Amino acid sequence: MASDFDLNVAWCPEYLGLDDEEHDFPAHNVQGDFDLNLLPHEDESSFIQETEVLEHQANDNTLVAVNHHKRSRLSSEDKLQILCWLLNKAKACKLKRGSITEASHLFNLSVRCISNIWNTARKQSSSMQRYNVSTKFHFSGRKRIQVQLDEITKLKMGERSCIRDLATMLNMSKSTVHRMIKRGLIKPHTNSLHPGLKEPNKIERLKWVFSLLMGNTPATMREYYPMYDIVHLDEKWFYLTTKSQRVYLANNERGRYRAASSSKFIPKVMFTACVARPRYNSAGECTFDGKIGIFPFTYQEPAKRTSKNREKGTMITKVVESVNQKVTRDMLINEIIPAIKEKWPRDGGPTTIFIQQDNAKAHITHEDPEWQLIHEQDGFKFILIQQPPNSPNLNILDLGFFRSIQSLMHKKMPADIDKLLEAVNQAFYELDPKTLSNVWLSLQYVMNEILKVGGGNDYDLPHVNKKKLEKQGVLSDQVKTLCGQLWTLGIKSMDKHQHHSNHEQQNRTTEGE
Structure with a gap:
């Protein structure tokens, strides 16, 4: 039967954002007749929720099964199908006599429910509105408390x-x-304490970032060097345990008892770690994991007396209490340099290697006399460079790699110094090389932020979802800058800091006179 209603303007929430071809509306022909073959559900039980109730007969004490229809909550899709069926029965905006009763039997719903659907559609049609069969269920329940x-x-x-x-x-x-x-309406925030930077520090940080950009003009300085010839070196204290540890226990399990003579003097060992940037071939296989090594400042000596823990003369591990320039020079020359030569890839890559370290007093410089005697050997040339002062975020290890190692180490829960050395070494080599590679990328994003803030450190660490970019195949080895905009911004900031620094120096000279 022909219908005067245009179902093409019907609307329900499930179909928002879909094209007309994707709507699961009943088909109709050119004359406007709806295809009834698509309307009713073949399985009418989806509209019926029946429960078998055993009622006790008072007269003969027999049990009789009685079907009680539990009122179902109609979805928008169900309402749309009922409306389509009714529209096929309508002519000149009026239903054929008995259609509502017939629909109530067909869909196993009450006459009142069918009437409500039809009356709502008539009101919408008379007011020239689109059919809206959305349910108001989302308006029910307690309302959320709103906070400005x-x-x-x-x-x-x-x-x-x-x-x-x-x-x-x-x-x-x-x-x-x-x-x-x-x-996500409120977000937790941890406010860490940053190193204080003066104007000369900001100038040095900007110069350092510029030195790692390829090119020498704003038009050419668009991306960073790949940094495959740079090795980062740094020291860190690793503690035997933390003051508090969080674990999850079974309901009937008791937590582990931990005790120490003093929580202020937990045993610790200083390590020197040395890492380079990992390398991958065209198939995505890791050919060099970038892990040169992690070296503890410890030594072995025999026990001086017998105790309940060991016999006299047993070799025990002692921690170097004072790490000075002599100790770090010996570590660099006798352990780190041989490890670099052993593990450095022999694929025709760079043999001039820059070893980046911070400005600690215990570190030697490239002009050290003993270093000058050995910095060129076996075809390698090693150059010591110092990163800008007060800039731990410009070192791969401080930026994130040490934190990853420390997290893995504490999971092993070492009991003594020897177990601590083993746990740190295992954590260093168990860490996925992809994690180290991602930290190198993060370093380049951090340098972009340094340019944006004019050499300062008042910025949030950028999150670019590197795993997602890698799956999409668009993760680059070299981070790009904003086509010279950051370069220009950095130059202006450096000139400003230089002017301010010169002005302060003139004021000090005037006050001294």
């Missing part, structure tokens, strides 16, 4: 240091604040 962002930002930082304090200041429960954190 201004109510949070106007609070002092000390008044929102924990969920309890923030909930008190906002006059709501802790569970409500926790749900807002889960939904």
Whole structure:
């Protein structure tokens, strides 16, 4: 039967954003007749929820099974199919007599439910609106508590240091604040303490970043050197344990008891780590993991007396208490350089290797007399370079690799110094080379941020989702700058810092006179 209703304007939430070809609407021909073969569900049980109830007969004490229809909640798709069936029965905006009753039997719904769907469609059609068969179920239930962002930002930082304090200041429960954190309306933030930078420090940081850009003009300085000829070196204290450890236990399990003579003097060992950038072939296979080695500042000596732990003369591990320039020079010449020569790839790559280290007093410089005697050997040329002062974020190890090693090491829970040395060494070599490669990429993104803030360190670490980019095959080995814009911005910042530094120096000279 022909219908005066145009179903092409029908609407329900499930079909938002779809093209007309993707709508699962009933088909109709040119004359406007709807195809009834597509309308009713073949399995009408989807509209019926029946429960078998055994009722006790009072007269003869027999059990009889009675079907009770539990009212089902119609979805928007179900309502749309019922409306389509009714529109096929309609002519001149009027239903054929008995159509609502017939629909109630066909779809196993009450007459009132069918009437509500039809009356709502008539009102929408008379007011020239699109058919809206969306359910109002999402309007039911308790409404979410809304909080304006201004109510949070106007609070002092000390008044929102924990969920309890923030909930008190906002006059709501802790569970409500926790749900807002889960939904992303409130985000937790850890405010770390950054090294203080003066104007000369910012100038040095900008110069350092410029030296790692390829080219010498804004038009050509668009990406960083691949840095395959640079080795990063740094020291770190690794503690035997932490003051507190978090683990998950079974319901009937008791936590491990830990004790120490003093929580302020936990045994620790200083390590020197040395890493380069990993290399991969065209098939994506790692040909060089970039891990030169991690070397502890320890030594062996025999036990002087017998104890309950060991016999006299047993070799025990001792920690070097004072790491000075003599110790670091010996470590560099006798352990690190041989390890680099042993592990460096022999694929025709660079043999001039730059060893980057920080400005600690214990580090030697390239002009050291003993270093000058050995810095060229076996076809290699080693050059010591110092990174800018107060710039741990320009070293791969401080930027993220040490943190990854430390996390793996604490999972092994070493019990003594020897176990600590073994745990750190295992964590160093167990770490995926891809993690180290990603830190090298992060370094280049960090240098972009340094250019943006004019050599400072007031920026958030950039997150570019490297794993996703790698799966898509668009992750580059060299990070690009903004086509010279950062270069120009960095030059202006450096000139500004230089002018400010010269002005301060003139003021000091004037005051001295």
